[in-house]
Amino acid sequence: MSKSTFGQLPAVTIRATDGAQATVTLYGGHLVSWKTSDGQERLFCSHASSLDGSRAIRGGVPVIFPQFGARGTGMRHGFARVATWQLAASGEADGAAHAEFTLQHTDLPEAIGATWPYAFTLRLRVAVQDQSLELSLSVHNTGEQAFPFSAALHSYFAIDQLSEARVGGLQRVRYSDETPQDALQAEELLQFTDKLDRIYYQLPGALHLQSGSHTLRLEQQGFTDAVVWNPGAQDAAALPDLADDEYQRFICIEPALIQPDLLAAGAEWSGRQRLAFI
Numbered sequence: 001m002s003k004s005t006f007g008q009l010p011a012v013t014i015r016a017t018d019g020a021q022a023t024v025t026l027y028g029g030h031l032v033s034w035k036t037s038d039g040q041e042r043l044f045c046s047h048a049s050s051l052d053g054s055r056a057i058r059g060g061v062p063v064i065f066p067q068f069g070a071r072g073t074g075m076r077h078g079f080a081r082v083a084t085w086q087l088a089a090s091g092e093a094d095g096a097a098h099a100e101f102t103l104q105h106t107d108l109p110e111a112i113g114a115t116w117p118y119a120f121t122l123r124l125r126v127a128v129q130d131q132s133l134e135l136s137l138s139v140h141n142t143g144e145q146a147f148p149f150s151a152a153l154h155s156y157f158a159i160d161q162l163s164e165a166r167v168g169g170l171q172r173v174r175y176s177d178e179t180p181q182d183a184l185q186a187e188e189l190l191q192f193t194d195k196l197d198r199i200y201y202q203l204p205g206a207l208h209l210q211s212g213s214h215t216l217r218l219e220q221q222g223f224t225d226a227v228v229w230n231p232g233a234q235d236a237a238a239l240p241d242l243a244d245d246e247y248q249r250f251i252c253i254e255p256a257l258i259q260p261d262l263l264a265a266g267a268e269w270s271g272r273q274r275l276a277f278i
């Protein structure tokens with residue numbers, strides 16, 4: 001483990017013995033780089049993103065908590081991605097490098113803390129080895145009141161070309177999008193022609209992202225749902241922290257807990273995602 005910077009942000013980089021590495025900024029507990037042992041960068045980060053702590057980073061893996069999107073009265077996508085986390089531990093075991101980061105209610109800026117009256121500890125664990133990455137997020141209610149929360153790992157995966165990418169594993173899975181009615185996906189492989197924003201519910205198994213000659217397998221536990229998103233040309237042009245043509249070089253596939261879960265006092269929830277090129 002070594003301390004580093006990403007833009008102007010303090011960061012931590014972990015390296016496995018085989019060369020795989022990951023970089024996490026303390027701002028947001030945000031995974032901003034994942035390089036497999038062959039040196040390939042597997043995550044997308046926008047060149048137009050602010051990297052000074054003034055706003056959430058566009059790309060990598062933002063931690064979404066305690067609200068997904070605008071589904072609530074709080075900050076869009078919650079406050080975890082714009083709060084400062086603490087490095088809790090790091091090390092290496094069986095060739096894999098790992099680091100753990102925590103965020104507690106006492107770490108929140110006063111303005112944010114005033115909007116969230118509950119005590120909690122978030123813990124994010126990042127581990128890399130060879131062609132794989134494991135992310136785990138836990139939410140511990142350390143207070144005396146139950147609270148509702150949603151959570152997601154808003155992963156931006158680097159791809160060669162949007163029109164050639166395919167996502168498998170979603171056939172016959174129920175989803176919702178901007179249309180009034182839920183639907184079941186008919187296609188075996190999901191393709192992208194323009195903007196796509198879907199929430200898939202109750203995934204039955206692993207997903208696969210195909211891009212060029214690479215196939216990424218995505219497994220998740222604890223997270224019941226998945227969000228698949230790309231802004232398309234028109235929405236990308238309206239985003240100040242995304243260059244107009246950058247939408248063609250990423251797909252977001254996010255393990256998520258969309259419907260708020262009620263976490264009892266003293267209880268803990270955890271979700272995990274394992275990514276591996278096959």
